[in-house]
Amino acid sequence: MKLVKMVTIMMLKIAKNRINEFLAALKEEYTLYAPTSNGVTKFEKIEDLTSICFLPNRTDISLKSIFFPPKQKFFRWKRGEMGYELEDYLDGEEKKVIFGARGCDIRSLKILDMYMRGEFSDPYYEKRRKNTIIIGISCDYPRESCFCSAFGGMVPEDGYDLWFTDIGTHYFVDVGSDIGKELISLGFFQEASPEDLRKKKRRIEKVQFEIERRTRIDLCEVKRCSQEIKKKSQDEIWRELGEICLCCGKCNFVCPTCHCFDVRDIPSFDGSEGYRIRVWDSCHLYEYAKTSAENFRKEKHARVRYRVYDKFVFPVMRYGVYACTGCGRCTEVCPAGINLREVLRRLVE
Amino acid sequence: MEFLNLEAQILDLLKYLGIKNFRLAKEINEMPVDIAFVEGTPTNREEIIKLLKIRKGSHILVALGSCASTGGVPALVNTLRKREAMDVYDGEPPEIPIDPKPLDYYVDVDYRLYGCPFSKDELIELITDIIIGKNYRDKEYSVCVECSLRENGCLLEQGLLCLGPITRGGCNALCTANGKPCLGCRGPYEDANIKAHIKVLLDMGFSKEEVMEALSLFSYEKFKEVIAWLKEE
Ligand code: SF4
Ligand code: SF4
Numbered sequence: 001m002k003l004v005k006m007v008t009i010m011m012l013k014i015a016k017n018r019i020n021e022f023l024a025a026l027k028e029e030y031t032l033y034a035p036t037s038n039g040v041t042k043f044e045k046i047e048d049l050t051s052i053c054f055l056p057n058r059t060d061i062s063l064k065s066i067f068f069p070p071k072q073k074f075f076r077w078k079r080g081e082m083g084y085e086l087e088d089y090l091d092g093e094e095k096k097v098i099f100g101a102r103g104c105d106i107r108s109l110k111i112l113d114m115y116m117r118g119e120f121s122d123p124y125y126e127k128r129r130k131n132t133i134i135i136g137i138s139c140d141y142p143r144e145s146c147f148c149s150a151f152g153g154m155v156p157e158d159g160y161d162l163w164f165t166d167i168g169t170h171y172f173v174d175v176g177s178d179i180g181k182e183l184i185s186l187g188f189f190q191e192a193s194p195e196d197l198r199k200k201k202r203r204i205e206k207v208q209f210e211i212e213r214r215t216r217i218d219l220c221e222v223k224r225c226s227q228e229i230k231k232k233s234q235d236e237i238w239r240e241l242g243e244i245c246l247c248c249g250k251c252n253f254v255c256p257t258c259h260c261f262d263v264r265d266i267p268s269f270d271g272s273e274g275y276r277i278r279v280w281d282s283c284h285l286y287e288y289a290k291t292s293a294e295n296f297r298k299e300k301h302a303r304v305r306y307r308v309y310d311k312f313v314f315p316v317m318r319y320g321v322y323a324c325t326g327c328g329r330c331t332e333v334c335p336a337g338i339n340l341r342e343v344l345r346r347l348v349e
Numbered sequence: 350m351e352f353l354n355l356e357a358q359i360l361d362l363l364k365y366l367g368i369k370n371f372r373l374a375k376e377i378n379e380m381p382v383d384i385a386f387v388e389g390t391p392t393n394r395e396e397i398i399k400l401l402k403i404r405k406g407s408h409i410l411v412a413l414g415s416c417a418s419t420g421g422v423p424a425l426v427n428t429l430r431k432r433e434a435m436d437v438y439d440g441e442p443p444e445i446p447i448d449p450k451p452l453d454y455y456v457d458v459d460y461r462l463y464g465c466p467f468s469k470d471e472l473i474e475l476i477t478d479i480i481i482g483k484n485y486r487d488k489e490y491s492v493c494v495e496c497s498l499r500e501n502g503c504l505l506e507q508g509l510l511c512l513g514p515i516t517r518g519g520c521n522a523l524c525t526a527n528g529k530p531c532l533g534c535r536g537p538y539e540d541a542n543i544k545a546h547i548k549v550l551l552d553m554g555f556s557k558e559e560v561m562e563a564l565s566l567f568s569y570e571k572f573k574e575v576i577a578w579l580k581e582e
């Protein structure tokens with residue numbers, strides 16, 4: 001106990017040329033996920049450490065699909081002598097380490113957890129989500145679309161086990177949990193100096209400044225901003241956006257906190273056996289709000305508004321927080337050029 | 350012909366369905382049938398009469414593939430004056446052709462399997478639904494949906510003329526997943542925001558002509574109003 005306490009007080013760093021050794025050691029016990037690049041950058045299971053991509057900022061595709069894949073089998077059914085037999089596909093447990101998560105990734109997991117392992121628990125998500133170690137990393141510079149500073153900045157308050165910040169030849173290391181404390185006892189870390197700490201702070205401030213320069217939007221007063229947006233339900237802006245939105249759903253799919261899915265059955269020709277699966281769904285699609293009686297969001301502008309409300313109004317009413325991380329992915333992929341940051345600026349100004 | 354490519358499933362399928370009439374694969378063909386799959390679209394009077402007969406002799410009529418469900422490539426000829434179109438033949442054309450139209454221009458169509466070629470998975474889905482008694486529905490969303498589910502990079506972002514956002518899904522983004530922009534072989538879906546996508550393409554720097562050509566390739570019959578609008582713009 002005493003030792004652990006000492007370690008937390010001590011400031012730590014890890015030499016860049018020892019990162020691979022460290023990851024290799026983790027890989028012995030855990031499945032390692034880290035950013036890779038194959039046209040698009042995303043988190044993938046790492047077999048060979050050289051395939052890891054050390055990116056300057058977030059990946060194109062978020063962490064979401066590790067825990068909540070685009071298509072997932074629930075179970076297989078088969079008609080037997082004694083009625084239907086079910087074979088569940090709750091995946092086997094996997095102890096994972098995620099290396100290279102960004103602040104927005106970590107916040108998005110907190111939001112997904114809120115939806116999928118809070119009030120309602122999703123066993124398929126839970127199974128993949130538990131036993132996950134997260135090693136986060138500060139960005140070197142933001143992307144054009146980033147606006148995480150509107151949600152508290154690049155470094156999250158919690159949600160990581162270790163947090164790395166590039167300080168030249170080394171990464172400065174912050175420890176965020178008991179598991180993090182265990183990891184630093186692995187022997188790859190060394191004491192950092194006050195100068196290292198200064199470097200880290202300077203580094204973060206610089207990037208933070210860059211992000212704020214782009215963002216120029218303050219959403220920190222959650223209640224007030226959310227009210228402000230709610231009041232604008234009849235605003236001109238929705239018509240404008242509804243006209244240009246292609247309702248392709250890309251913003252939903254790429255969003256690390258969008259979590260809607262459709263449940264489908266894939267039967268054999270006579271229905272005697274088959275699979276039940278879930279597939280990501282999107283509130284921009286025509287059939288999303290269609291019921292046997294009515295389609296509640298037939299018009300495109302209603303769908304665009306709904307998505308913004310489902311990030312900035314409804315979750316605030318229900319959980320007191322936004323469901324957006326400011327990662328800017330939706331803005332980046334939108335073929336119609338709809339920029340969420342600008343939309344918010346118009347709404348709260 | 351995609352039917353014969355069903356290899357893995359065809360024997361299983363034959364437990365439930367018999368094939369009574371298959372010009373390309375069978376010698377003796379009979380009518381009436383429960384389900385008629387019609388590929389292609391009539392381009393002369395005889396073919397229209399044949400189509401009407403098939404409709405009469407079948408419970409369910411399925412338009413199979415692009416030409417049958419949207420008019421497909423043959424409808425491209427509708428963009429030209431007939432006389433120009435006839436120039437492709439040396440001398441006398443075989444018969445005076447009529448404008449190729451989707452089958453539902455002539456007869457009631459129960460189901461459509463879009464695409465060139467149509468998707469085997471959708472064919473199986475349709476047959477299963479018919480056997481089980483479920484209602485098979487057209488996909489009411491774009492190719493982008495399936496492309497995003499495969500976590501591909503966006504070809505529009507790479508500056509390519511892709512019709513994904515306005516083209517009906519169901520192909521599992523076969524082309525775009527292989528780096529080829531969507532040509533729109535499945536035609537537009539009802540909810541597609543076609544004008545907005547045209548605007549996106551024009552803003553990307555494509556000319557009106559290029560956009561019109563892309564729209565005409567597979568679904569001129571479906572896009573002709575919007576093409577006329579674009580010409581005027
Ligand atoms: S990505 Fe853009 S065009 Fe597509 S649904 Fe979202 S807002 Fe609309
Ligand atoms: S709404 Fe957009 S900016 Fe916010 S988390 Fe989702 S993708 Fe990122």
